[in-house]
Amino acid sequence: MTPEKRVTAVRLDEIVPTDVAPGITRLGLPGEQVTARAFDFAPGAVWPEVDEHPHDELIYVADGVLLDNGVTYPAGSFLHYWPNSRHRPGTETGARILVFTRG
Template sequence: MSNETPTGTDNTLKTVIHVEDVEPHEVAPGILRRKLPATSYARGWLIDFAAGTEWPEIDEHDTEERYFVLSGEVIDGGERHGPGTYVIFAPGSKHRPRTETGARMLGISLMDA
């Protein structure tokens, strides 16, 4: 990752990045994902949705997934989630988020224990 800085006494205990320095990749037209540093425990991501976009397929979870809505509004399972909303999906769940207004979400997918 660009500008990834391991810190701590042995340089393995902490990683610091600025998310805007992580190169975004287009998942679908109008949806950009930045894959944040991962460990064997979890992986993080930042997703920007343009207004009127929908995740390209149903997202199924083998493990727990969480996201926090930073801005805009995410419509997920018929519910509207605005800024400050924290959503947790259990293993075995599935969803297909969309937005009418545009949105930015920060997420964490837990890995198998």
């Protein structure tokens, strides 16, 4: 297979969102070895429960400002949550985040 055939490209704004919680939607992204998703948070939205995960979780704040564990992360921030960490993301102003996990 040629390298050109090994690429799947999607535009986030063309993916049909899935409701996760009030004010939070998920956009499923393609991937095999890594689970990739985008989440859109409306202003004032907070993840419905504390998020615990057994593996690394990588988050890129693509737009807006994410608030997590009492710290604000503006667009352009990259977060690495270590295995067995806990957090509960939210936003006061709205945010789009890209999340990458294993499994």
